[in-house]
Amino acid sequence: MPKWAGLLLALALLVLSGPLAAQKSAPYRYWEAEGDSLRRVLATQHQDTARLRTLQHLSDLDDYTAAADRKQKGRELVALTRRLRRPDAAAYRLLYSTWQRYGRNQHPALAIDSLRAAIDAFDRVGRPVPYLLSRVAWMFTQLKQQEERAAYFRTKLALYQSRGARENRTICHHALAGYYIRQGDYNQGISHYLRAASLAVPSLRHTYANELKVVGSTYADWGNPAKALHYLRQSLAVLATLPRHYGFDATTYAYRGVAQAYRQLHDYPAALRYANLALVGTPADTTRSYAAGVPANRAYALVLKSAVLLDMHRPAEAAPLLARAQHLGDSLRLAFYNSQGYFELDATWARYYTARAEPARAETAWLTAYRKARQSNIVPLRRAYLRELANHYDQRAQPALAARYYRAATALADTLEAAQGALHVANFEYEQVDQAQTARIARLRESQLQDAARARRQQTILWAVLGGAVLLLGLAGVLYFAFRRSERLTRLVTNQKQDLQSQRDQLDASLTELRATQAQLIQKEKMASLGELTAGIAHEIQNPLNFVNNFSEVSTELVAELKEAQAAGDAAEMAALADDLEQNLGKISHHGRRAAAIVKGMLEHSRTSTGERAPTNLNQLAEEHLRLAYQGLRAKDKTFNAALETHFAPDLPLVEAAGADLGRVLLNLFGNAFYAVQQRQQTGEAGYQPTVTVTTKQLHNQVEIRVADNGTGIPADIKAKIFQPFFTTKPTGEGTGLGLSLSHDIIAQGHGGTLSVESEPGQGTEFLISLPN
Numbered sequence: 001m002p003k004w005a006g007l008l009l010a011l012a013l014l015v016l017s018g019p020l021a022a023q024k025s026a027p028y029r030y031w032e033a034e035g036d037s038l039r040r041v042l043a044t045q046h047q048d049t050a051r052l053r054t055l056q057h058l059s060d061l062d063d064y065t066a067a068a069d070r071k072q073k074g075r076e077l078v079a080l081t082r083r084l085r086r087p088d089a090a091a092y093r094l095l096y097s098t099w100q101r102y103g104r105n106q107h108p109a110l111a112i113d114s115l116r117a118a119i120d121a122f123d124r125v126g127r128p129v130p131y132l133l134s135r136v137a138w139m140f141t142q143l144k145q146q147e148e149r150a151a152y153f154r155t156k157l158a159l160y161q162s163r164g165a166r167e168n169r170t171i172c173h174h175a176l177a178g179y180y181i182r183q184g185d186y187n188q189g190i191s192h193y194l195r196a197a198s199l200a201v202p203s204l205r206h207t208y209a210n211e212l213k214v215v216g217s218t219y220a221d222w223g224n225p226a227k228a229l230h231y232l233r234q235s236l237a238v239l240a241t242l243p244r245h246y247g248f249d250a251t252t253y254a255y256r257g258v259a260q261a262y263r264q265l266h267d268y269p270a271a272l273r274y275a276n277l278a279l280v281g282t283p284a285d286t287t288r289s290y291a292a293g294v295p296a297n298r299a300y301a302l303v304l305k306s307a308v309l310l311d312m313h314r315p316a317e318a319a320p321l322l323a324r325a326q327h328l329g330d331s332l333r334l335a336f337y338n339s340q341g342y343f344e345l346d347a348t349w350a351r352y353y354t355a356r357a358e359p360a361r362a363e364t365a366w367l368t369a370y371r372k373a374r375q376s377n378i379v380p381l382r383r384a385y386l387r388e389l390a391n392h393y394d395q396r397a398q399p400a401l402a403a404r405y406y407r408a409a410t411a412l413a414d415t416l417e418a419a420q421g422a423l424h425v426a427n428f429e430y431e432q433v434d435q436a437q438t439a440r441i442a443r444l445r446e447s448q449l450q451d452a453a454r455a456r457r458q459q460t461i462l463w464a465v466l467g468g469a470v471l472l473l474g475l476a477g478v479l480y481f482a483f484r485r486s487e488r489l490t491r492l493v494t495n496q497k498q499d500l501q502s503q504r505d506q507l508d509a510s511l512t513e514l515r516a517t518q519a520q521l522i523q524k525e526k527m528a529s530l531g532e533l534t535a536g537i538a539h540e541i542q543n544p545l546n547f548v549n550n551f552s553e554v555s556t557e558l559v560a561e562l563k564e565a566q567a568a569g570d571a572a573e574m575a576a577l578a579d580d581l582e583q584n585l586g587k588i589s590h591h592g593r594r595a596a597a598i599v600k601g602m603l604e605h606s607r608t609s610t611g612e613r614a615p616t617n618l619n620q621l622a623e624e625h626l627r628l629a630y631q632g633l634r635a636k637d638k639t640f641n642a643a644l645e646t647h648f649a650p651d652l653p654l655v656e657a658a659g660a661d662l663g664r665v666l667l668n669l670f671g672n673a674f675y676a677v678q679q680r681q682q683t684g685e686a687g688y689q690p691t692v693t694v695t696t697k698q699l700h701n702q703v704e705i706r707v708a709d710n711g712t713g714i715p716a717d718i719k720a721k722i723f724q725p726f727f728t729t730k731p732t733g734e735g736t737g738l739g740l741s742l743s744h745d746i747i748a749q750g751h752g753g754t755l756s757v758e759s760e761p762g763q764g765t766e767f768l769i770s771l772p773n
Helices: 003-014 019-025 027-032 035-044 048-061 067-083 089-102 108-125 130-142 146-163 166-182 186-200 205-222 225-241 252-264 268-279 289-311 315-332 345-355 359-375 379-395 399-420 427-459 464-568 571-606 618-636 659-681 739-750
Strands: 614-616 643-647 655-657 691-699 702-709 754-760 764-772
Touching: 027 048, 035 048, 048 067, 067 089, 089 108, 108 130, 108 146, 130 146, 130 166, 146 166, 166 186, 166 205, 186 205, 205 225, 205 252, 225 252, 252 268, 252 289, 268 289, 289 315, 289 345, 315 345, 345 359, 345 379, 359 379, 379 399, 427 464, 464 571, 614 659, 618 643, 618 659, 618 691, 618 702, 655 659, 659 691, 659 702, 659 739, 659 764, 739 754
Parallel strands: 643 691
Antiparallel strands: 614 655, 691 702, 702 764, 754 764
């Protein structure tokens, strides 16, 4: 959407007095406004009342760029509401005092009471706060206070029902649904999700789509795949009509639910297709906060695809996927249960070990999965894992343990089935059907009364028979034309289905071709990095080998002279030659050890990274890779020379990092720096001296690595895109555009740091790596 369109939309919203007024004309527009558009409008406003409306809108959406943005705008909002004597001034003061004292995520135990007090203050003035209610629900979950969560939202739901607060009721039903699902009461849980969906339709369209996909996924967990597919397809259809918020693709969760439903229907090819779809999808804007959740989504999708492959008896293909999921889960510290659902990695490992006939490892994995489900109090998974343990011990001829776990599973199953019945359909759907049937009966009765009155009027007319015959003839004609129209529509629908099938086949072929191209580009980037590294190492190891050869030749000559002195009986000459020979052998040994150290470092660098972190000396790591990158370029271009400047902090502490991954990042940055100064040198600029500078520094709780060069620099329009995958400024064949993208992912997602760039065209470029210490 162009900037002017976003500004017009935001201005149209701000003409209104707030969320309640906005919903009277276009309910969904207020809640779907983007913070960037509102911030642009705010920058043009100078009147207090206009700025207050925009600041309130941002607060309602909770759409801030960072903690500093929230703090600055929150302080102004509190000041404006106090100055203008607004009734909600106390509520905003409580809210932003809570964020300032405790933050949004750091201290839920301390912040929850203050946030609840702020919500109560907003309730007293009648302002909807769905995002704040969602935050309170998250805090209850983090504190494992499920019963308190249920009691709080039941109380709030009763209050909002009496006032008709639609958005707040939507969040209350969603929070209560999550509570019941964790207890294994799918009936109550799905009913609350459906009530939330029905309330969200007019104003919270993204929430409506989310509720539909959660209903579908929950039906899949409950064992009703037909209902699951029904709601998941509805969700995907709704999402297709909605604009992406900052380019965020919200279909991954729905695809996972569809794959689970097809697994229950034993349609494994379809399940595998949707599991693959769940693995596709990249955020359009990697600077947004939701981009950090992409690796977590990928971990869930990898576990699901592994489970489908195990269903298809293809364990060999599942093993590497499970290993990748394990690496992501460990790196991100994924909880067993969160907003993305259940992370059933241990259970999938157990199925894999069972397929590989490794009962001991399968037993350990099943016990780990059950322990996590019990600690999280996820009743349905506890029941499922108890059954799997009972089957495992029964197959291993351990009847006592099998009976123990079977009894526990049966007790949980009886409790759940007694509470919910065996049809696996939520009561809310029965209530909806009953209401629809009642309305239909009322309409039929009204129609019958109208028909009776019409019949009495017709009986008073003498020529009623003739009129009835004409009516029958007209009805026959209408039915005939309706039948012909139905045939035309049937043919049209058939043709459209054939066209859609053909288009889908073409899209599948294009997707396969794109994946193959992507794999080739990634392999090319890896081979390019390997070539640079090999060239640098070869050049580095050549020096000690030259010394060894030279001193070996000199030593050979000394031995010959020693023999001559011995034959002549010259003892003094023999002693002098022996001393020289001893010095030569010492130098040969010294340079041999140096070559061995280089080979050892090369072997350590070539090992596949496991992602495990260890205390790392950043000064040493930077110096080694700077030398390797320089020698690699010198090996390809003997005429190239550059000044290398290092400013390493002497007291720099060790940093917990994956050394191999961080080395790849440094090698890429050094290679780009040398490429930039080489390009500027080739222009023939008078007095130019290529220089690459590396600086390390400790700053508060972070460690910085700066890589600067005085090369060609980066234009402003290109600098905004350099971290995007496949974007490169190098000529065709010299770069794949993946180096900086992968480096950004390693620093931001793998180490929790930041990678940024500053550049002046024609002056040089500086990359800054910040790592937490």
